[in-house]
Amino acid sequence: MTISEIETPAILIDLDIMERNLRRVAGYAREHDLRLRPHTKTHKIPELGRRQVELGAFGLTVAKVGEAEVMLGSGTPDLLVAYPVVGRVKLERLIEVARRTRVTVALDSLFAARQLSDAARAAQVSVGVLAEVDVGMGRVGVAPGDELAQLIQGVERLPWLTVEGVTFYPGHIRDAGPEGEEQVGKLSALVEAMLAGLRKRGIQPKIVSGGSTPSLFHSHKVAGLTEIRPGTYIFNDKNTVLSGACTYEDCAAMIHVTVVSTARPGQIIVDGGSKTFSSDRLGAAGEATFGYFVDAPEAVFHKMNEEHGYVDIRRCRREFSVGDRLRVIPNHICTAMNLHEQVYGVRAGRVEQVWKVEGRGKLQ
Amino acid sequence: MTISEIETPAILIDLDIMERNLRRVAGYAREHDLRLRPHTKTHKIPELGRRQVELGAFGLTVAKVGEAEVMLGSGTPDLLVAYPVVGRVKLERLIEVARRTRVTVALDSLFAARQLSDAARAAQVSVGVLAEVDVGMGRVGVAPGDELAQLIQGVERLPWLTVEGVTFYPGHIRDAGPEGEEQVGKLSALVEAMLAGLRKRGIQPKIVSGGSTPSLFHSHKVAGLTEIRPGTYIFNDKNTVLSGACTYEDCAAMIHVTVVSTARPGQIIVDGGSKTFSSDRLGAAGEATFGYFVDAPEAVFHKMNEEHGYVDIRRCRREFSVGDRLRVIPNHICTAMNLHEQVYGVRAGRVEQVWKVEGRGKLQ
Numbered sequence: 211m212t213i214s215e216i217e218t219p220a221i222l223i224d225l226d227i228m229e230r231n232l233r234r235v236a237g238y239a240r241e242h243d244l245r246l247r248p249h250t251k252t253h254k255i256p257e258l259g260r261r262q263v264e265l266g267a268f269g270l271t272v273a274k275v276g277e278a279e280v281m282l283g284s285g286t287p288d289l290l291v292a293y294p295v296v297g298r299v300k301l302e303r304l305i306e307v308a309r310r311t312r313v314t315v316a317l318d319s320l321f322a323a324r325q326l327s328d329a330a331r332a333a334q335v336s337v338g339v340l341a342e343v344d345v346g347m348g349r350v351g352v353a354p355g356d357e358l359a360q361l362i363q364g365v366e367r368l369p370w371l372t373v374e375g376v377t378f379y380p381g382h383i384r385d386a387g388p389e390g391e392e393q394v395g396k397l398s399a400l401v402e403a404m405l406a407g408l409r410k411r412g413i414q415p416k417i418v419s420g421g422s423t424p425s426l427f428h429s430h431k432v433a434g435l436t437e438i439r440p441g442t443y444i445f446n447d448k449n450t451v452l453s454g455a456c457t458y459e460d461c462a463a464m465i466h467v468t469v470v471s472t473a474r475p476g477q478i479i480v481d482g483g484s485k486t487f488s489s490d491r492l493g494a495a496g497e498a499t500f501g502y503f504v505d506a507p508e509a510v511f512h513k514m515n516e517e518h519g520y521v522d523i524r525r526c527r528r529e530f531s532v533g534d535r536l537r538v539i540p541n542h543i544c545t546a547m548n549l550h551e552q553v554y555g556v557r558a559g560r561v562e563q564v565w566k567v568e569g570r571g572k573l574q
Numbered sequence: 575m576t577i578s579e580i581e582t583p584a585i586l587i588d589l590d591i592m593e594r595n596l597r598r599v600a601g602y603a604r605e606h607d608l609r610l611r612p613h614t615k616t617h618k619i620p621e622l623g624r625r626q627v628e629l630g631a632f633g634l635t636v637a638k639v640g641e642a643e644v645m646l647g648s649g650t651p652d653l654l655v656a657y658p659v660v661g662r663v664k665l666e667r668l669i670e671v672a673r674r675t676r677v678t679v680a681l682d683s684l685f686a687a688r689q690l691s692d693a694a695r696a697a698q699v700s701v702g703v704l705a706e707v708d709v710g711m712g713r714v715g716v717a718p719g720d721e722l723a724q725l726i727q728g729v730e731r732l733p734w735l736t737v738e739g740v741t742f743y744p745g746h747i748r749d750a751g752p753e754g755e756e757q758v759g760k761l762s763a764l765v766e767a768m769l770a771g772l773r774k775r776g777i778q779p780k781i782v783s784g785g786s787t788p789s790l791f792h793s794h795k796v797a798g799l800t801e802i803r804p805g806t807y808i809f810n811d812k813n814t815v816l817s818g819a820c821t822y823e824d825c826a827a828m829i830h831v832t833v834v835s836t837a838r839p840g841q842i843i844v845d846g847g848s849k850t851f852s853s854d855r856l857g858a859a860g861e862a863t864f865g866y867f868v869d870a871p872e873a874v875f876h877k878m879n880e881e882h883g884y885v886d887i888r889r890c891r892r893e894f895s896v897g898d899r900l901r902v903i904p905n906h907i908c909t910a911m912n913l914h915e916q917v918y919g920v921r922a923g924r925v926e927q928v929w930k931v932e933g934r935g936k937l938q
Contacts, residue, residue: 321896532685
C-alpha cells in the first residue's frame, strides 16, 4: 500500500522520526539516571508501548483502567495509573490488571486510597501508591507540607498498599526555553523544600515522579527527581514545537486531508474538522488555529466544524483544487489519536504498519 | 442494571425526553408539509435512525460514507450524504451503499460531480445530487446566481446523476429568538431570489433542503423550503438551550461523571474532560465553559484536560466529596457521542437500552 492509497482523513506516522524521538528520550533518561515511564495516552497502541519498554523504559503510564487493560498487551512489567481510580467496578478491573503486572496508582485522597485498599485486600493483591502533590498546575494533588505527609502516613496504614513515593505533573510549564528554565528552577526549589519537609517527618520517598514533554529536557535540573513520564515526545505536535521542545522536523505524526471545496474565494475546505483533529486549541498561545499545513505554511487553519476544516489561503503562494491532499501537523496529537480507529506507520512513501488504536475511547 | 451501576464517565439518554423531542419535530414537519431527513451525526445509532423513519422521516442524512454504511442498518429507504464525497475508494464504497438504498449526494463542484458520475457509471447505479449553495455560512456551497445555475446544468449533463434540487446549511443562524427570526426573514428573501433566478434560467428544483436545529421551528417561514435536516433535536444540548430552541428540560442526553479530587479548595475535579465531552466551546457565547451541572447549577465547568474536568464550586451551596456522581448537559452532544463506545437509554431510574455508537469515528 502506498501513501496515496490511504483514504483521508488519516493519521500517518513517520517511523524514522518516531524511532529517533524514542531513542533521544531513552538516551536522555539513561544519561541522567532518570527512570522513564512514558505516558501511553499519546499513542494508545500496545506495540508502541512494547517498543518503549525495549528501549529501556521501566514501565508504562496510563490514565484510566481501560487503558491499563489495553496496555497489558504490550507485555510491560509495570504500569502506573496516573489517575485516582474511584468506584467499585473500576477497582475490581484494576485489581485484575494487578494480577498480571505490577501496578501503581497515583492518588490524592484517603477516600480513593481506602477504596483501593479494600479492593486489593478482597483479592489479596498488592498495589503500589504514589501520593500526588500539586506543584502549581492546580489540578489534582494535595498541597506540599502537612497535607502531603498526612496523605502518605494515612495510606501507609492501609493494608495491601505500599507508598512508593510522590508524584506531580508540571503541566503548567509549557515553555522549553529560558522562561521554562526559570520555572523549572522554581519547581526544583519547591520539590527540594517538599522533600526536606517530608524527611523531617521521617518520610523518605523512594520515587519522585514528574516530567512532561515541554519541560522534558530540563528534568535533570529538578532536585531529587527520580522519574519522568513524558507522553507526547513519541510523535510531538504543534504545541510541542511552540513550546520550544522540538522542531517541525521532529513531528512524526501528520494528518492527511483532502480538499473537498474551493467554492468560496480565498478559502478551502478540507475533509477533517473537530472529529479528526479534536477542537483543542494551542496550549500557550491565545491563537485559535488548529494545525500547521506542511505543504502550505502560509495557510491559516482558523475554524472547524465536525467534518469541515476552514483554511484561509489568501496568503498562500500555491493554488489548490478539489481533490488535493495536504498534510497537517495537529495542535494536540494525543486527542487526535483518540479519534482515529487506526493509524498508518510509513517509511519512504510506503505503508509498513497499520495499527489499531486499541486504547482509543477507553474512558472508564 | 440501575443507573448507579453504570461506570462513569458515561452518556445516559432519557428515553421519554428523546421520544418527546422526536415526536415534536416529526409533528412540526408534518404540520408544515416539510420533508424531514434528520441528520444522524448526532446519535450515530442505526436503531435511532430507524425510529426517526418510523415516526415519518422521509430518509436520513449522514456526513461521511462510513456513516452511510452504518446507517444502512436502520433500514432507511433513503440516505442523503450531505458532504462532497471525493476520492476513488470512497466513491466505490458509496456506490455499494447506493445499490442497497436510494442515495443522494450534496456537492458544490463539477470535479466532485464528475468523480461521482464516473463511479456511478462504472457500476451502472443512479445517484441523486443536491447542488450546495452558500446562504451565509461561508463554508461549502457555491454563490447563488450564475455559479449555482452552472453547477446544476453541468451536473445534469453527467451520466447516471440526477439533480434533485438545491441544499444549504443555515448554520450561521444560532438564535431561535427574535434575532434568529430576523435572520430567517433574510434567509427567506435570499432563497426566494435564488429560486426566481433559477426559474428564469429554466431550472425548477424539486427539493429545497435546509434547516438546522437552532432555526428549526422557523423553517416554515422560509419561502420555497421543502425539506429540513435537523440533527441535534433528538437529544438537544447546552448550545441548543442557549440558542433558545429548547430548555434544559428538553435535554435528553446527560453525561454522568464522578468527583475524583477535592484536594484544591474551591474546586472539584471530575473524571470527564475533553476525551469525554470534546473541547467544543459554546457556539454563540464567547464564554469558555464546557457544560451545565444539573445537580449544581452554580458550578462553573471552566477548564478541561483529556481526563480531567476542572469545576469551580466557590459559588455552590452544596458540598462535594470524592466519589459523588454528577450529571452534566454538554455543550455539544454530537461531538460527545463520537467519543463514547456505548450509551445508555434510561427510563425511571432503570437502564432499558445499551446502544453501541456504531457510527462513531467514521471519518472516511
